[in-house]
Amino acid sequence: MPKIIYKDHQGNSKTIEVESGLSVMEGAIQKEIPGIDADCGGSMACATCHVYVNDKWFDKIPKAEDAEIDMIDMTFEPKKNSRLSCQIIVNDDLDGLEVTTPEKQT
């Protein structure tokens, strides 16, 4: 199973196995990773599962659609490597993916 590394804004990291086909958000929610709220449940409507994707990985994940980019406008401290974790679907190629949760979601 692909391993996903979740770091918090202070640098603490947790590595968990996330089943292929689940989103990075769902993986976090199942294992109660703090820092990802996902209020809307993954319908790309709330921007509370915002993460920064490690630069090394950013280009390896499918690009965000317009609706996601629009939604990222609503996040707390968006950056160039901002993504909504509900839109990153885990597969074997993403084994080792590293994301950092922002200081807060709202």
Next chain:
Amino acid sequence: MKKTDAIIIGAGPVGLFAVHQLGIKGLKVVVIDNLNKAGGQCIELYPDKPIYDIPAVPECTGEQLTSRLLEQIKPFKTEIFLNERVDEVYQEKDNWIVKTNNKNQFIAPNIIIAGGVGSFEPRKISLKEAEKLEGKSVFYSVQNKEKLRNKKIAIFGGGDSALDWALELSKHSTITLIHRRNEFRGAQHTLSKIKDLEKEGKVSIKTPCQIQSLDNEKELKSITIKFDDGKTEKIQTDVMLGFFGLIMKLGPIAEWGLNMDKKTIEVNSKNFETNKKGIFAVGDICSYPGKLRLILSGFHEVALASVECFKRARPNEKYKFEFTTSSKTIHNRLGKK
């Protein structure tokens, strides 16, 4: 204090359908919602997005679903209190008393919490100085545009609210429109009008950049913005408007003594009552084994909750299950003869 049979908190699809389910049973209700219009997440988060899983409705948008529900509950002439948030809930014998932030008070044997993921509130700028100046020179909505005449106004955001207000307020004020990226997601025809105003020198557009600091603590004089390339710029500003969309906050619900599971309220799946007799939770905000966060599940939940509400509101009457197709009583309540 207004007396009623049930107080519904939240005017989303499930809260609106609660009016129907209680209404056909002859119960009078009031609805309270923090937004300025009914529809909840449907209207606030995805008014234009199609929904495909409402039974017998192959496709409809959040806005259409809301207007159809409003149409469906019209016969009950229910009062919906908008722009109001329920702050306090307390018990008085077999009744519950609800107080809102507008000082309205209601009393009823039943409360149905159809609160979605909490109340919608504007997303705010996280700078401490912005917090101190909120309501004085930092705003997240425009209450009175007359007060914003002849000012230097910095507007943040890339959606329709930011663009619409930039256009409107540019009639009497100097506007700086600031957004974190070059693309604006608001209506493109509004944007082209603003770009014309930019050429005339009435509006200046700053992208891609974000707020770095507010330069005076007691009274806003200027702000500093930081561009993506690291450059900063100071902008003379009297008033700052932020339109970063809305977030959902559980708010005071967490303090009503209900059994909670993270941000949801635990209910039994027989009648969706919480640990407090007479307080029900339905829709996205409730949790029970197997819960699905679907609108259709919310409809089911509130249908069952309404039966228990009836029993509490009419303890001396026997509850009689009836079909809308055949019940004369229901037809009368719906105004059908």
